[in-house]
Amino acid sequence: MNAILSTLQTGFTRQFLRYEDQRASSSTANTTGGLVRLRGFTRRFGDNAIIEGLDLDIAPGEFVSLLGRSGSGKTTLLRTLAGLDSAEGQDVTIPQTRAVVFQDARLLPWKRVWRNVALGLRGSDVRQRAEAALREVGLDHRLDAWPLTLSGGESQRVALARALVREPQLLLMDEPFAALDALTRFRVHELVLRLWSVHRPSVMLVTHDVDEAIKLSDRVLVLDKGRIVAEERITAPRGEREILTVELREALLSKLGTGRIEDDADIAAVFDDKPNIPF
Numbered sequence: 001m002n003a004i005l006s007t008l009q010t011g012f013t014r015q016f017l018r019y020e021d022q023r024a025s026s027s028t029a030n031t032t033g034g035l036v037r038l039r040g041f042t043r044r045f046g047d048n049a050i051i052e053g054l055d056l057d058i059a060p061g062e063f064v065s066l067l068g069r070s071g072s073g074k075t076t077l078l079r080t081l082a083g084l085d086s087a088e089g090q091d092v093t094i095p096q097t098r099a100v101v102f103q104d105a106r107l108l109p110w111k112r113v114w115r116n117v118a119l120g121l122r123g124s125d126v127r128q129r130a131e132a133a134l135r136e137v138g139l140d141h142r143l144d145a146w147p148l149t150l151s152g153g154e155s156q157r158v159a160l161a162r163a164l165v166r167e168p169q170l171l172l173m174d175e176p177f178a179a180l181d182a183l184t185r186f187r188v189h190e191l192v193l194r195l196w197s198v199h200r201p202s203v204m205l206v207t208h209d210v211d212e213a214i215k216l217s218d219r220v221l222v223l224d225k226g227r228i229v230a231e232e233r234i235t236a237p238r239g240e241r242e243i244l245t246v247e248l249r250e251a252l253l254s255k256l257g258t259g260r261i262e263d264d265a266d267i268a269a270v271f272d273d274k275p276n277i278p279f
């Protein structure tokens, strides 16, 4: 297994180096100011401030990951950037074209794959556009398939095609790889980076996986109780990040605190109280 992983890793590293090359030659400079801009952003539910006084900028073409323990406000922030949550009266600038990829692909099972990708598009060339997007994710041979016949990884690739066919300036992803097995996740990472290097949207990726964040991003943020408590800019080429990972990982993990362990202890306490819950 280690041998397989290391072979994949070598290929992966080469791919990453290629992404860096494409980025360097890209005409989309990262210097035109913030595509996303939040100033003093606050989101309350009732009296409870989930996010408080948050400032955030994302540059055009920048890949940002957001880490944070459960309940820290990651999805709330992502929903605001997606325009799904009201930001009325707030100093919030988000681009007009946005797309979201969720943890589950959310395909409509009664529509064929290409129709899922074409959902909401208008014009006579809709099928061709859907086909081109599906070709980019390596699924043009499944255009007329039903979503229920796809694997988890294929479904996520369709969800990516559905997002990219809209040519979004901002691509938001809420734990899109969490339900995939390790090898599929590895391949989808590779695909996401390839698509990103070609289309160059700004990306906000919500993830629980520190290593994933380090591998993929230009910048990693840690959110805690609705505030950004750590920020790491990663300038090393993606193919050379393994040597950095240990130190950076420790720094980010230390900012993530002990929330998950406490959560597990809380869950254990509930089950200790009710030992007869049938599973």
Ligand SMILES: Nc1ncnc2c1ncn2[C@@H]1O[C@H](COP(=O)(O)OP(=O)(O)OP(=O)(O)O)[C@@H](O)[C@H]1O
Binding pocket: 045, 050, 068, 069, 070, 071, 072, 073, 074, 075, 076, 077
């Ligand atoms: N519509 C809502 N009404 C009331 N409270 C909400 C609402 N949406 C989110 N919250 C609360 O806001 C807090 C942050 O939720 P959010 O989903 O943003 O966290 P998260 O960091 O994405 O967590 P996870 O990693 O578990 O998905 C949680 O305590 C949640 O219960």
